[in-house]
Amino acid sequence: MVDISSPPTAAGAGFADSQARAEWRTVLRRFLRHRAAVAGFAMFVLLLLFAFVGPFVWTASLDAGGTAKVAPSPGHPFGTDRIGHDMLASVISGTRLSLQIALVVALVATVLGVVLGAVSGYLRGWVDGVISRVIDLMLCIPALVVTAVLARHSFTLAPSAQNASNWLTVALILALFTSWFPIARTMRGMVLSLREKEFVEAARALGASTSRIVFRHILPNTVDVIIVNATVTVAQAVLLESALSFIGLGVHRPDASLGLLINENKNELATLPWLFWFPFVFIVLISLSVNFMGDGLRDAFDPRQKRVRA
Amino acid sequence: MLRYIVRRVLVAIPLLIVASILTFALTTAMGDPLAEWKTLRARTPAEVTSEYHRIGWDRSPPERYLDWAGGFVKGDWGATISPGSGTLDVRGEIGRALGVTLQLVIVAEVLALLIGMAVGALGAVRQYSWFDYGATGAAFVMFSMPLFCVAVILKFGGIQLNNWLESLGLGRWIITAGPPQGGFSGGFGQLLYEYSGAFILPVLSLIAIQFALFSRYQRASMLDALNADYVRTARAKGLSSGRVVIRHALRNGLIPVVTVFALDLSLLIGGAVITETVFGWRGMGALIVDAITKREPWMVQGWMMVTAIVIIAFNLIADLVYAYLDPRIRLG
Numbered sequence: 058m059v060d061i062s063s064p065p066t067a068a069g070a071g072f073a074d075s076q077a078r079a080e081w082r083t084v085l086r087r088f089l090r091h092r093a094a095v096a097g098f099a100m101f102v103l104l105l106l107f108a109f110v111g112p113f114v115w116t117a118s119l120d121a122g123g124t125a126k127v128a129p130s131p132g133h134p135f136g137t138d139r140i141g142h143d144m145l146a147s148v149i150s151g152t153r154l155s156l157q158i159a160l161v162v163a164l165v166a167t168v169l170g171v172v173l174g175a176v177s178g179y180l181r182g183w184v185d186g187v188i189s190r191v192i193d194l195m196l197c198i199p200a201l202v203v204t205a206v207l208a209r210h211s212f213t214l215a216p217s218a219q220n221a222s223n224w225l226t227v228a229l230i231l232a233l234f235t236s237w238f239p240i241a242r243t244m245r246g247m248v249l250s251l252r253e254k255e256f257v258e259a260a261r262a263l264g265a266s267t268s269r270i271v272f273r274h275i276l277p278n279t280v281d282v283i284i285v286n287a288t289v290t291v292a293q294a295v296l297l298e299s300a301l302s303f304i305g306l307g308v309h310r311p312d313a314s315l316g317l318l319i320n321e322n323k324n325e326l327a328t329l330p331w332l333f334w335f336p337f338v339f340i341v342l343i344s345l346s347v348n349f350m351g352d353g354l355r356d357a358f359d360p361r362q363k364r365v366r367a
Numbered sequence: 368m369l370r371y372i373v374r375r376v377l378v379a380i381p382l383l384i385v386a387s388i389l390t391f392a393l394t395t396a397m398g399d400p401l402a403e404w405k406t407l408r409a410r411t412p413a414e415v416t417s418e419y420h421r422i423g424w425d426r427s428p429p430e431r432y433l434d435w436a437g438g439f440v441k442g443d444w445g446a447t448i449s450p451g452s453g454t455l456d457v458r459g460e461i462g463r464a465l466g467v468t469l470q471l472v473i474v475a476e477v478l479a480l481l482i483g484m485a486v487g488a489l490g491a492v493r494q495y496s497w498f499d500y501g502a503t504g505a506a507f508v509m510f511s512m513p514l515f516c517v518a519v520i521l522k523f524g525g526i527q528l529n530n531w532l533e534s535l536g537l538g539r540w541i542i543t544a545g546p547p548q549g550g551f552s553g554g555f556g557q558l559l560y561e562y563s564g565a566f567i568l569p570v571l572s573l574i575a576i577q578f579a580l581f582s583r584y585q586r587a588s589m590l591d592a593l594n595a596d597y598v599r600t601a602r603a604k605g606l607s608s609g610r611v612v613i614r615h616a617l618r619n620g621l622i623p624v625v626t627v628f629a630l631d632l633s634l635l636i637g638g639a640v641i642t643e644t645v646f647g648w649r650g651m652g653a654l655i656v657d658a659i660t661k662r663e664p665w666m667v668q669g670w671m672m673v674t675a676i677v678i679i680a681f682n683l684i685a686d687l688v689y690a691y692l693d694p695r696i697r698l699g
Contacts, residue, residue, distance in 0.1 A: 201640055206667065303513070
């Protein structure tokens, strides 16, 4: 037997490695040339800083009881509401909570969607049947309503000590009942076509195990779609969470999400306009920055796209 | 074709049964429908027992489910059970609410589809022009705005507009309390005035979210069509560019978009929930929010079933339309 283990493999590995790095560099370069995407990314970083470092800089209390109905001024840059919540502190906390929820939703939904979609596309048969029927089922019940019903069960009753903070529950409900099936559907379709490709057949002929084929050969080819889907999920989760809080079935005090702040202040638009506009602007900024990033990533990953948009 | 439709309908039946069981589990998990009633004032044990008996809660959940399912199939969808406020027939209420919501959704959907298609197609034809950038930017902003904010802002704008109209000595045009109730009194002008005043804001809010979606889809599919070989052939043949765009590219570019609206019906229903809450329409949205808040199991159950049937039906229609428009697609 010829020993093919040491030098050629090392060279081959090195070659593949530089190929892989070059691809990522191309993607990065395309992304950086997409001006809206870079602006979106910068905005998103600023929002993260605002939400997570903000509380250390702006140390005003989150509790009610300050002077009420103060217009934006040096003492209260975003003013105060009807019962004396400092709005800057509320908006910081709201942005943090909305981002936390969105990131948890995106993470859980992406992992769940990718795993279930890949399994169902790769194994086919009854596993695929079951997963696909579950997705069909979820798709015929409106997400907002399912989450509202669940929210009614778990926490809208007078907040007691045990469930004082409910943002994680809201996030998990959103992830489990609304966000994973679009990703799973897309993944299933991609894996169904990838598993028939020659390189997968070659890997199988070489004796690669199922998990190696799935994780080393199939999943890396779907990374672009996964990343783009994840960003879209972040934007959707922000909006869905705020809609839920708006109809009074989502996050509640002491947690203050941006949707909750708008719900509390929706009737003050004529009299105390800043109470509405500040949280509104921050919701739009989060969602807009994530959407721009997603769009930039889609263009950056798409090899057919020759001209990169401004 | 007929075989395909029959098969899809048959597949939908077990789906609906599972959906109804899931919904039942969800509504059961909402908790005790009498929780609030019991805390309102002290109730004697006898009162509590008879009240639970009245709403049928002295039986086990499976019994209640089978009872409901039997009634549902025969057309008896149950009634509301909240103590004190009288009982409402679930089917009657849903029928009424569905009528209200359909008026709103159909008008909004048709307008959004037309505007979205026009803007998307134009953006694709003039790719990277100012119009394209403007439309893309507008779509992104609308994508990123929560619907309820759009609705709240529009409502505020409507009130300002009303005040302004009043100061000019013209009555208050915008109505934010549901569709006009009265019959056909007054002339056509009066009717148009009343209906437009009631519809304009909720319709605009729904258009805002749907327009962004449709125009993006239309732009992408129109770009695909414009870059297709048959368009190059048409150009090479020497057809005028207007004819190429309209007869060859647009006709094919419209196909995917026609079917998108059915796929996002669930989004639209969520949108209607929000819009109706803000503008005071007593439609499906208000009905479900109310039913969830009051923990009305049969109302939630009936609502979910009707919605699921509508969504399944629209998906089927979308597939049929798609196959009809694009002969390359085979149903089977």
